[in-house]
Amino acid sequence: AVIMALVHSHAVKNEAEGLSFFDGTEGQYFHEGGRGYHNSWDSKLFNYGKREVQQFLLSNVRYWLEEFHFDGYRFDGITSMLYFHHGDYTEFDHYDKYFKDGVEWDAVTYLQLANTVAHQTKPGVMTIAEDFSGMPGIARTPEDGGVGFNFRLGMGIPDFWIKYLKEKSDDDWNIEELWSVMTNRRYKEGTIAYAESHDQAIVGDKTTAFWLMDKEMYWHMHKDDDHLVIDCGVALHKLIRMFTGALGGEGYLTFIGNEFGHPEWIDFPREGNDWSYKYARRQWSLVDHPELKYQYLNNWDGGMVTLLKEHDIPSSYQAQQLNMDATNKTIVAERGNLIFIWNFHPSNAIPDYKFYVPQAGQYRIILNSDAPQFGGHNRIDESQVFETFEEDGVNKLSVYNTNRTALVLERIK
Known part of the structure; x- marks a missing residue:
């Protein structure tokens, strides 16, 4: 399945490129004043209780399914939508924080509508919630009192892996902790497991492959080049992905290129890189080259995903x-x-x-x-x-x- 990241959680405040002051007023699409501004993201926040805004966003939900035939959406940053505090500096340690304190009910209603529209537009569509708060019912139907997503995103999994790769040698990995992170999830709410986040595919953090092998990837990925760092990195890359795919949820996600160990992120032209197009691409030539080790990782990903699908592992009971x-x-x-x-x-x-x-x-x-x-x-x-x-x-x-x-x-x- 090909899943598109759908960003309805905020919008650019740039008036030249976005909807800010589109009709000369602050409140056409967004809340006025502080409620319409996200301090951490420096962006505008939609007024989900306004009928015209609902129609605009819901038509966007339909558009990509009808015109481009995507298989589903990963709804980006919905923790920010669900709460007036956007999840900032908040520990979700009591159920009141999910259902009473600071909940943005207009946003909850909008997400129920968005899921309903998506499923009516394309039966069998897959909708995934990127929510780190752990709101109960996020992946249950509105009829069950839920928000309507098919799955929640297992956001703690890639965070865990990146922390381990940054802070620990694999000599010090704790297998009890590995097991706990992969298997600790809400009962009867589907979770999408993934080993790397979008921050490791689009400008942000290093990819898993680069954390494991670093600059050696530039010089030692030829199949005839025996190199200890590369050998270790390739082996752990395969282990991490199979461990995540087999244990971490009821579905498995990868961002394009990460499955074969692409060494770099995608960086679109912006002021911070002097509007450069240098990294605004995926180097598919790496995996297509018959003499490079990227083929090994791609072969493994293919074999792993085929096994998970053919044996219906994601739909099986927890391990x-x-x-x-x-x-x-x-x-x-x-x-x-x-x-x-x-x-x-x-x-x-x-x-x-x-x-x-x-x-x-x-x-x-x-x-x-x-x-x-x-x-x-x-x-x-x-x-x-x-x-x-x-x-x-x-x-x-x-x-x-x-x-x-x-x-x-x-x-x-």
Whole structure:
């Protein structure tokens, strides 16, 4: 699905390019005075209670679906819409803060209307709420008392990854914390998981690939160039994305180019870069080049997304934890009747690694990040069939658990 970021949360205050003072007055589209200005964003705020504003914005919802056939929207920055305080300097530590204190009811009503219009215009459309407040019901229907989105965006996930990449060596990653961040979400409200935020695709923070490999990406991405930093970065890039996609929600999102490790953000011409077009592009030539390692990451993304779709993992019940091994930084989990194994350890590769599985039988590997087509070291025999055995009164499997590797196993009988 191709999802468009829809920005109805604010508008540029520039009178030459935007709607500010469009008819010579302050209040045609926006609130007058302080209520119509976002201090943190330096932008104008719509008057969602005004019928003409509702018609204008709702026609915009229809336009992109009818004329350009997008599959859905990520509604940008809706925490700012939902509350008079815009979520600034606020801890959402009590339900009163969701339903009483400072709630912008006109905006809540508008978002219910926007979701209704989107779903009536294009049945099957996907709407995603970018809300960091955690408002209950954001991803339930208006009939259920909700706001009407299909999903909420799991905004804590990319924030977590970027914090880890900035502050910790992977030697210090805590697997209990990894598991908790991926699986802690509201019951029966769909969450879209994503490993990198739009700030890492459009000017802002570094991409995950660049945090992992930095300037070495400019010199050592040729397939014949063995380089320790690149090898580590490629392995962790694959692990991060599979861990997020398999555990983090009921859907998975990536921003264009990040899936193959694009090293740089998109930066549109603006005053701050002297109106340069230099970075206003995605270098698709990188992933198309047969001699560069970007193909490995792209191949992995394709294999991972195909597996998630074919086995309907996002629609499956939340993952069941089977094994947490802090010493070897290994997590084993079941979701959608598949067994997922992640070894985050920098060096520990363990032969005959045993772990519990819920069902007895024979298992085979259906995805292996250590495979050569994904830039791996080809240490695992994928033709092997793994048969359960009984130990300590439970069913167990034994595999070669290689370091910095993600494995997915399927029960065949």
